[in-house]
Amino acid sequence: MYIQDIPKDKKFWVVRSGDAGMFYEHFIHNAVVAIGHIDEVDYNEEILKDPDEVLKLVYNYKNNLLEKKETLASASNKAGQVLRFINEMSIGDIVITLDAKRIAVGVVTSDAFKDTKHITLINADSSTSDTLLKFSLRRSVDWGKTQFRNQLPLAINNSFRANQTVFSANEHWKELNHWLSVAFISDGDAYISSRIEQKEGIHNLDIAQYAIIINKIEAIAETLVRNQEHNFSEEELLEVFEETYKKLRKSRTFTVTTQQVFLSPGDLWAKTSGERTKSLIVICAFLLMFDIEPSFADQHDKVFIEAHRESISVMLEKVKDDESFTDVKKGLALKVPAQKLSKKVSASNSSQKKADDDCEPDDFEAI
Incomplete structure (x- = not known):
């Protein structure tokens, strides 16, 4: 599993299809x-x-809507969506789209552009779909x-409640990153799922154990x-570890905080604070506990x-x-979810298949 630093200003967008x-x-x-908001506008x-020029374009678009008797609130809302799509969304941002049953996550790879060529799909029987994206x-x-x-x-599904076509999901930064990256570092803190x-x-x-x-x-x-x-011997290392744990427990200076997003089944997210080196060890020890290679x-x-690594393994085996x-893993049916963000952005799948053929359960590899 890939360990990376994710800045807190990483932007998330939802674009409804x-x-x-x-x-x-x-x-x-x-x-x-x-x-398709500005399809009828000359740009x-x-x-x-x-x-x-984009600001002028959006201003003219908004005025066109008002001339068509749309309310000011509606016209402002639609104009804001266009502005976000063109000026605020950036290459490298995370974008999400969804329908009633499915969701996909991707990485924005281009600036906004105009293309009037209609997009169609090839059906499973090789015929062309009648539904055109214009x-x-x-x-x-x-x-x-x-x-x-x-x-x-x-918590992830709840972040998609907004009715706009284009909207920011940045307020759900933590939940989205837990879902996408599983184990990551941000501002020096460790996040594990x-x-x-x-x-x-x-x-x-x-749960207690x-x-x-x-x-x-x-x-x-x-x-x-x-x-x-x-340079401790194995026996000395374990003694120092036990003493460190006792001191942290006695002084109540553990930094671990958890968020339980479940009744059952469900998710448990945890965060530890401290210097980046400590966070790196926390994440690696967590993954190695589940026999996942970082x-x-x-x-x-x-x-x-x-x-x-040898020292981590010695202490980790003692803890386990x-x-x-x-027994805890079996009792909770514990697993680490598959990572949805990896170090390389995968090539898009250009083959066109039936809708359900693309769907995979929780353990899929994505971007």
Whole structure:
């Protein structure tokens, strides 16, 4: 699993694919998002490249709506969506589109452009679909694979309640990043996500022990950060670890905070604070506990973890044994969700298949 730093100013956008998501497949199979708001307005590529000209374009569009007797609120809303699509959305931003049952996440790969060529689809029987996407204002997107919306965490689905065609989802930054990246660093803090799949009643002891395990993972990181210059034997390392854990517990200085987004099944998200080195160890220890091999955006991170991997493993095995991690994992049906954001943006899937052929459950690889 890929470990990366995600800035808190990373932008998220939702662009709806027409009424009731009727152009969802047009978006996905043709690697675009598009809106039709200004189709009847005279504009060109040169205008789209000049922010001042874009403001004039949006102003004229708004006035056209008012002349057609739209309310000021409605005209302002639609004009704002156009402005966001052209001037506020940027290459590298995350974009989401959805219909009633499906959702896809992608990365914006182009500035806004005008294209009046209609987009169609090829049906499973090789015939051409009668439904044409005519929206002329577009951006190119590298899409990941489709996921079913009913498998999303509730907090994610709640972020899509706005009725606009184009809107920012930045207020749900934490929830979206937990869903997309699973384990990541932001402003030096570590964020980790796990999934509880148990459909029966959850035993309180398992939840309590899992919380202790997460605390002990932070203690592993604290042990290494505080003693980087020491070369302990395995026995000495475990003694220092136990002492560090006891001190953190006694002083109540653990930084772990959790957000439980479940009854059952559901999600449990955790965050630890501190210097970046500590956060890197927390994430790697968490992944290794689930036998997931970490990979790194930064080569220095890889070198650092390789230098401390044996020590992490020694302490981690102690934690797993003391807290019966195998039993906890089984009792909660614990897993780490698949990562939806990876270090490389995957090529868009240009093949055109039946709608449900693209859908995969929770463990899919995406952008």
